Amino acid sequence: MRADKRPMGTPAEPTFTRSALAPGLLGAMALLGGLALLDVDGFIVIRYIVSILALILCVFVIQAKAWWWLLGLVPIAALWNPIVVVELHGQGWVSAQFIAAIVFIVCGVVTRVPVQKD
Secondary structure (H helix, E strand, O other), X not given: OOOOOOOOOOOOOXXXXXXXXXXXXXXXXXXXXXXXXXXXXXXXXXXXXXXXXHHXXXXXXXXXXXXXXXXXXXXXXXXOOOOOXXXXXXXXXHHHHHHHHHHHHHHHHHOOEEOOOO
């Protein structure tokens, strides 16, 4: 037996998960796919998806105690909010779509949520 009471060859339990990876990648795909719907009424669906996934990422970021990601995720949740619509148009909005996609991807890859042992 080893000092940590595991038999040799037994893998250690993970100390963290990448829970933010799936919502981050889904949000980035929605943002990039939403570029085709920018001037269509169907863009409201993209707004819902992006806003909800940004809030889900906020929960994982808070659990991981990586507070600085809130500086990028909270504005994304507010700008893509489908209830109180912020009307943005033109090249700035297209750029915001790409920047938000990058924030989603990097946040999803970098955020490591600790595993809670019961």
